Amino acid sequence: MEFSQFDAAQIRIARPTGQINQMIRFYEEGLGLKRIGGFSQHNGYDGVMFGLPHAQYHLEFTQHTEEASTAPVPHADSLLVFYLPNLDEVTGITSKLKKMGYREVESENPYWSNGGVTIEDPDGWRIVFMNTEGI
Numbered sequence: 001m002e003f004s005q006f007d008a009a010q011i012r013i014a015r016p017t018g019q020i021n022q023m024i025r026f027y028e029e030g031l032g033l034k035r036i037g038g039f040s041q042h043n044g045y046d047g048v049m050f051g052l053p054h055a056q057y058h059l060e061f062t063q064h065t066e067e068a069s070t071a072p073v074p075h076a077d078s079l080l081v082f083y084l085p086n087l088d089e090v091t092g093i094t095s096k097l098k099k100m101g102y103r104e105v106e107s108e109n110p111y112w113s114n115g116g117v118t119i120e121d122p123d124g125w126r127i128v129f130m131n132t133e134g135i
Contacts (some may be wrong), residue, residue: 009056018070020063022122025046030097071123076108080127083134090129
């Protein structure tokens with residue numbers, strides 16, 4: 001049976017981390033994403049979920065509560081891209097993150113440098129704030 005599309009109710013992008021408190025600071029305080037859920041001591045894991053208003057997709061970060069876990073080392077072109085049509089928003093959010101101690105990095109793919117700003121999160125994953133309407 002071949003499917004050309006399917007009707008998913010939600011999409012969750014989940015990622016392990018060894019520093020959940022720093023991830024909360026980056027995504028909630030720095031980016032201003034809304035915390036839409038979380039859990040503690042659930043089958044040995046703590047977790048937090050962030051989303052955008054009115055969206056059926058979200059990010060989840062989990063950390064094992066007893067083991068010292070480390071996140072996998074991301075490739076330099078592993079990206080989470082936010083398309084922001086308003087340049088003032090790009091400037092505001094990236095300035096705030098830089099003041100919080102996060103650094104701007106050169107994009108692996110030069111496409112993202114043309115109208116975009118790339119900043120690494122605490123685990124080294126790259127977040128691109130692209131000043132366009134999106135795709």
